Amino acid sequence: MEAYNLTDIEILVIEHNPFMQRLLTGILREFQFRKIQMATDSEEAIHYFQHNTVDMIFSNWGPNSDEAIVLKKIRDIKESVNPYVPIIIFSTFSEEKYVKLARDLGMNEYLALPISPGSIYRHICNIIENPRAFVESEHFLGPDRRRSKFEYNGEERRKDEPDPEEGNEALSK
Numbered sequence: 001m002e003a004y005n006l007t008d009i010e011i012l013v014i015e016h017n018p019f020m021q022r023l024l025t026g027i028l029r030e031f032q033f034r035k036i037q038m039a040t041d042s043e044e045a046i047h048y049f050q051h052n053t054v055d056m057i058f059s060n061w062g063p064n065s066d067e068a069i070v071l072k073k074i075r076d077i078k079e080s081v082n083p084y085v086p087i088i089i090f091s092t093f094s095e096e097k098y099v100k101l102a103r104d105l106g107m108n109e110y111l112a113l114p115i116s117p118g119s120i121y122r123h124i125c126n127i128i129e130n131p132r133a134f135v136e137s138e139h140f141l142g143p144d145r146r147r148s149k150f151e152y153n154g155e156e157r158r159k160d161e162p163d164p165e166e167g168n169e170a171l172s173k
Contacts, residue, residue: 004128010035010052014045014059014067024058027117031124042066046073050081056127061089061107063098068105075106075141083141084134086127090115106142108132 011033015021021038028036037052039045043066048054057074061067067089077083086108091098094112102110109123132143 002125002129004125006032006124007034009033009055010037011056011058012037012039012045012049012054014039014042014057014070016040016060020060027120028058030117031121042070045070049074049085054082054085056124057085057087059087059089061091061102062093063101071102071105071107077136077141086131088120088123088127103142104140106140108143 011028013021013024013028013036015024015038021040025036025038037048037054039048045057045059049057059067059070061071071087074080074085074087075083087106088109088111089102089107090111090113091102092113093099099110108127111119111123135142135144
């Protein structure tokens, strides 16, 4: 893994449990993060996010929690000051349906608890080394959900521009 200079990156950590706050702050400081802001609830997190420059968010998450509201508000293209900020989720909810739900709300990376310094650093490096393009549609704004890249060797059936001759032939049949 690459060693990165993370001293100037401002990270917002959303965590209500004091023990986890101390643990995460200690781990992040070991990685040389110097600008760490702690928010204990969604209201505090959104307020800080909307009024400060935040380069990355690290958030505890549950499917029916206030943190789900935070994800929605951060990814709101009309209201958010930075809807493209990278978001790393950590959660006790490790079942596939919960990971997909967080993905569909726009998270970049998902860590199942218990976490380790190595797993945290790998996810931070993944955001830096493999940034995903953002998808914006009527109902979604977030990182492209497709992670796997594969080579397609079949017939290419999509074309850049429709051929006007082909359209006429199809109509005459």
